[in-house]
Amino acid sequence: MTPTLTISRLTKRFHSVEALNQVSLSLQPGKRAALLGHNGAGKSTMMKIILGLIPFDSGDVTVCGEAPGSAAARMQVAYLPENVAFHPALTGEEQIRHYLSLRGENPRNAPELLARVGLAHAARRRIGTYSKGMRQRVGLAQTLIGRPRLLVLDEPTSGLDPVSRRDFYDLLDGLSADGTTILLSSHVLTEVEARTDSILILSGGQLVAEGTLADLRARAALPIMLLVRPAAAHAAPLAAAFPEAVVGADGLLRISCAQAQKLPLLARITARGADVADFDVIPPSLEDIYSHFSRRDGQ
Ligand SMILES: Nc1ncnc2c1ncn2[C@@H]1O[C@H](COP(=O)(O)OP(=O)(O)OP(=O)(O)O)[C@@H](O)[C@H]1O
Secondary structure: OOOOEEEEEEEEEEOOEEEEEEEEEEEOOOOEEEEEEOOOOOHHHHHHHHHOOOOOOEEEEEEOOEOOOOHHHHOOEEEEOOOOOOOOOOEHHHHHHHHHHHOOOOHHHHHHHHHHOOOHHHOOOEHHHOOHHHHHHHHHHHHOOOOOOEEEEEOOOOOOOHHHHHHHHHHHHHHHHOOOEEEEEOOOHHHHHHHOOEEEEEEOOEEEEEEOHHHHHHHHOOOEEEEEEEOOOOHHHHHHHOOOOEEOOOOOEEEEEOHHHHHHHHHHHHHOHHHEEEEEEEOOOHHHHHHHHOOOOOO
């Protein structure tokens, strides 16, 4: 299958700042990728290059096989900025009709596009009366004009409440199922975890990690934590059996262990039988994994 987006050894400098350094990746049709990174990591620079808004110094980039910014590439790619701004006096339908006309498409398709993003009920209301989530949906409807094969979304869910976020990702799921490739940036790991096919972490202009969360978890190989609750009046023998544990004020034993030691440790815990009331296995959090890969380097 031909990738929708390929980036090969992409480098971009702003004077002395190396915003992107030898970045390579490719996205297949219908895949949803999350681009994560600290402030100044190079996310916006990468998006601007994909959209053809700024030149790059070296490397190769193709959008649906075309050079970014070429007429052919621009027909295939759409962009949703983080803060979409619309005229508050226009209705959603008027706004989308206007963009359809600009694109040379039939303005009568506006209601159908608004229905696709769940705004049919508000199509004739002024955008000034819309919530932030509804405005994001107008933005998404706008990006769908011309059936692009690549959507580039800059923090599309920032400022949305949890239900609106979930609804927004539901919309993206439907689009990717139809074959649209989605590249979105986010600072919220918990939301991209379940809703994207791969995670790309940029740090200091370099692509430092790429894969599913399970891949990244395995590669980071961070320690896991076991919490063991002693049975009533069994705290002392249990603590004696696990000298490596830290006993908290809550009476729980906290034992940190490498992934490879998890099963042997579980065997030791279960061997204590009646000493143990309960235990929990706490895997490294998404934030731990992200911090592992993402260095700030003072930026
Ligand atoms: N036009 C510019 N001129 C000079 N330096 C720039 C320019 N644009 C970006 N940079 C620098 O390039 C680096 C990458 O910036 P970029 O905006 O791509 O980061 P980002 O990951 O999008 O950050 P954020 O999450 O804050 O939006 C930063 O050091 C930034 O200061």
